[in-house]
Amino acid sequence: MCCSKLLKNKENYLACPDQSCGFVHFNNPIPVVAGIVLMHPGIVIVQRKFGPHVGEWCLPCGYVEHKRHPPDEVIREIKEEAGIDARVTLDIGTINPNPGKGNQIITFYLCEYVQGGLHAGSDALAVMQCTTPDMVPKLCFSSHDKILRDWWNVIDWA
Ligand SMILES: [Zn+2]
Numbered sequence: 068m069c070c071s072k073l074l075k076n077k078e079n080y081l082a083c084p085d086q087s088c089g090f091v092h093f094n095n096p097i098p099v100v101a102g103i104v105l106m107h108p109g110i111v112i113v114q115r116k117f118g119p120h121v122g123e124w125c126l127p128c129g130y131v132e133h134k135r136h137p138p139d140e141v142i143r144e145i146k147e148e149a150g151i152d153a154r155v156t157l158d159i160g161t162i163n164p165n166p167g168k169g170n171q172i173i174t175f176y177l178c179e180y181v182q183g184g185l186h187a188g189s190d191a192l193a194v195m196q197c198t199t200p201d202m203v204p205k206l207c208f209s210s211h212d213k214i215l216r217d218w219w220n221v222i223d224w225a
Contacts, residue, residue: 097171099128101174109196111127111149112126112206113195124206124207138155141155141174144190147189149194151182155176159174160175177218
């Protein structure tokens with residue numbers, strides 16, 4: 068890790084002026100995963116225990132940790148927040164939720180319940196199983212809100 072004062076390089080990135088170091092701060096986006104968890108006859112949302120948006124509701128989600136595989140990370144987050152074991156059934160896609168502003172990309176997964184009793188895990192205040200779109204409160208992240216409402220009618224509820 069570089070200890071020098073960084074200066075803008077030719078490509079306009081902050082970089083170490085020491086040629087032997089070569090560090091460039093690319094400021095790549097931070098990967099996040101989130102899951103639409105199908106738990107018949109509904110989907111699972113969680114009330115946030117940690118900031119930002121403490122006390123508000125969202126899909127189970129979190130940062131991809133060092134050296135981890137994104138689909139495994141969404142399963143870990145579902146366990147930590149909703150207390151249940153789930154599995155990924157579909158990689159929905161990856162978006163930048165705040166183009167030009169934030170520096171995250173989110174990969175959304177469709178997941179399905181496997182086993183365990185639904186309860187607020189270590190990383191949530193509460194958890195809720197919503198059986199209709201009307202039951203879902205306004206989610207604190209607009210990207211979660213949009214993808215859940217887009218996907219509600221696409222989910223195979225059989
Ligand atoms: Zn350096």
